[in-house]
Amino acid sequence: MIALLTGKLAYKSIDHLIIDVGGVGYRVKIPLSSFYVLPEAGEVRLHIFTYVKEDAIHLYGFLTAEEKELFILLLSVSGVGPKLAVNILSNIPAADLRAALSQGNDKRLAAIPGIGKKTADRLILELREKVGKLAAAAGTAYPSAPPTRATDTLDDTLSALINLGYKEAQARKALEALELAPDTPVEEVLKGALKILLK
Structure with missing residues (x-):
């Protein structure tokens, strides 16, 4: 049973990571809270929950x-x-x-x-x-990664909001309400949209 993974971040997306541990890539599903603070590259350390089904094994990763x-x-x-x-x-x-x-x-x-x-x-x-x-456990904090320009920022954010359970029309309305600079990273757009949707 895998309980902890430390390795190089080989791939990062809104809902999962691939962590390279000694040449083996582990696909780890993550919540948005982890996506926001994990770097774009470098070494990461995640607490892992191994979820075993009849036909698959899924890893879920958390910063704390x-x-x-x-x-x-x-x-x-x-x-x-x-x-x-x-x-x-x-x-x-x-x-x-x-x-x-x-x-x-x-x-x-x-x-x-x-x-x-x-x-x-x-x-x-x-x-x-x-x-x-439940005692609050000390976790690992990562510095925010420098923002990167995403050409499909709004599409990526819309997709993330739909995956989180929001209806497309509702998500689009929230995105339209935001005032964004052309180079706003997807993380910031997502945070802004969620603030509007959770009001």
Whole structure:
């Protein structure tokens, strides 16, 4: 069972990385929170959760042990699979998620795409006590990478928002509301769009 990976970042996209560890490339799915702070290249260290299915093995990577523990807790809730758990962590910082669960803030949770009121209530019911016992673990912080110009920034951002569960029309409206410089990196566009969508 793989629990930690340290290696060179060979490829980075909005939803996954390829990490070169001794010449072997590991494909690791990540939440947006990790995408924002990981560098474009260089050495990375991720806490890994290995998810085994009958027909595949998937690796999920997190910058901190706390994020990984929250991911595992989310998976313990009936009806929550890895895709939804990653989506939750992509839309709310770990500290805010812990606070929302422990305080029973169903409105904050229900604002996340793919989480309705029933799922929000179920998350609170099943995780409120567990999350209270979850000690905040120290993680690895990475400096922000220098921005790079992306020719298809808006298309990439739109695709990311749709993958996160937003409807295309809703995502396009949020993107149209942003005032952007021509060289704004996709990370910044995504952050701005999510701020509008989560209001």
